[in-house]
Every structure is written in structure tokens, then in C-alpha cells.
Amino acid sequence: MSGYIYQRADWPEFTWDNELLLPQLGNVRNFQGKFIGKMTSLGFEIRKEAVLENLTQDVIRTSEIEGEFLDLAQVRSSIARRLGMDISGLVDSDHNVDGIVEMLLDATTDFDKRLTIERLFDWHCALFPTGRSGMYKIIVGNWRDDSTGPMQMVSGALGKEKVHFQAPEAKKVPHEMERFISWFNDDSDLDLVIKAAIAHLWFVTIHPFEDGNGRIARALADMLLTRSDGVPGRFYSMSTQIRNELKEYYRILESTQRGLLDITPWLLWFSNCLMNAINGAEVILEKVLFKHKFWNIHATQILTKVSHIQNPHQMRNLPLQ
Secondary structure, three states: OOOOHHHOOOOOOOEOOHHHHHHHHHHHHHHHHHHHHHHHOOOHHHHHHHHHHHHHHHHHHHHHHOOOOOOHHHHHHHHHHHHOOOOOOOOOOOHHHHHHHHHHHHHHHOOOOOOOHHHHHHHHHHHOOOOEEOOEEOOOOOOOOOOOOOOEEEEOOOOOOEEEEEOOOHHHHHHHHHHHHHHHHOOOOOOHHHHHHHHHHHHHHHOOOOOOHHHHHHHHHHHHHHHHHOOOOOOOOHHHHHHHOHHHHHHHHHHHHOOOOEOHHHHHHHHHHHHHHHHHHHHHHHHHHHHHHHHHHHHHHHHHHHHOOOOHHHHHHOOOO
């Protein structure tokens, strides 16, 4: 094994080309600011509904990236209950659904709180409430120990596997995570979009847990993007956009982890992905606004018609307009 980014002598001193990055970053920041301004100008109920829709997509898609397919109704119900929203059709949710919802809400509601080892361990325990990943028992709430061999990202059929990445030795994880957490909590003047991109890359490169690293890395990026937005809650979903660009995500991640410490291509891809995520959120917002407008127009008419019904069996044929 040779040539991984963490093996370089100056790891983790990341660099980038500002001449290439800053024009695109400026456009993204301008677009981000306008969108967040639009969201904060809306009524409380509309904002809450938009957060519900985007968080639901975030939970569904970040799990899909890892090959886990969650029930949409369970996810939506779990988020609504935790946001204190009184909506119809709530269903019971499984512990694994509640766990990832709790992790993402903690990251994006308490986004200003310091990151600690204990907080990361709590997130990991929430992701794996049974102590298993699928059928396999894993180390939960602690760093991996490599007892079953080195941590590798592998694809391909048995006997024809291709190793895309091999993480640092487990014995190095505690020291690597101390450096990462110290950097994450440092109140430097580094732009928070850049910091979110670096945090994502750095965390998945260390790969400190036996499983769940991708979901936690995306939660950490969401945490920093929420700070950059300046308001709690998620009005757009990076995980949804990463899921849409999954092949390119894996390509740029692998090439960066096998490359130099100049991570300009990764930062350009991440900022462009963020722009696309905000564009996608505009579509969701239009749907939320249409739904809100529809019920404002028709609720009074429906209630009036219901109040004139003498026989409750008449309701089955009640027209909506």
C-alpha cells in the first residue's frame, strides 16, 4: 500500500488554489445567502415544513448512499415528532430510524456546540442501537480496532476485489481524531463552506469507526453548513445531491485520497454540489408553498361544507372544491 494522502509527510496540511476556488465559492456564497434570506423571510410554519421535507430527504439519502433503505413514512414521522409538529398520518418508527434522525438533529440544531469524542460516540451508538450492522456485530461507541484486518473500501466479486482505499492503522486513530477534533473546534477565519468540505474529506479518510463513517462525515459537513447559514435547521440537503452525483462523488473522493495535499478539485466539486443542492431545495420550497397556499384557499370552503353535513356518511363523496 502506498500513495494515500494520510501517508504524506505534511499530512494533514491541506492546500488549495484560491485563484481557481474563490470565484466559484463567491458565487455559491452569494446564492446561499439569497436562499437563506428567502427562507427566513417566510412564516414560521412554512419554514418548519420546509425543514421537515429537507431533513426527511437528508436521512433517506444519506442512508441510501450506504446501501440502507429506510421507510419514508417512518423517517418523516420521527422527524415531525422531534420537531413538535402536529401532522396527520404519523406512524411508529424503528430504533435505527430514530437514531439517525437524532444524530442529524443534534448536528444541525446544536450546530454551535463543540465537537467532542463523547458526542461522536453518542452519534455512533444512535446509528447502531442493536450493536450490529446488518447481521454483523460491530464495535459501537468506540474507535475501530482492526481485529478483522485493515479497514478497506472494496468493490467487485469475491476473488476479484478492487481496493479503492485503505484507512490508517487503527492504533493511529486516537491521535488522528484528536487533531481532527481540535481543528474542527478551532474558531479560525476559514470559510465555513471550505471547512465543511475539508471536514467531510478528513473524517472519511481517517475512517475512525468500524461502520457509519460516511453518514457521520456528512452530518459533520451539515453541522458546519448550518453554521455558515447562521440559522438552525436544514433548508437544503447535501446528502440528496451527493446521492444524485454518487458516481462522481466516489471518483473524486478516491482520486483525492490517493493524491496530493492540494485538494482544489475536491473543494470545487463540493462547492458545486452545494450549489446544486440549493437549486434542488428551491423545487421543494415551491411544493411547500403551493401546499400552504392550497390549504389557505380551500380550508374555509371545506370546513363550511363539512359543517352543513347532517349525515356523516355524506362525507365520503364530499368534493374538495
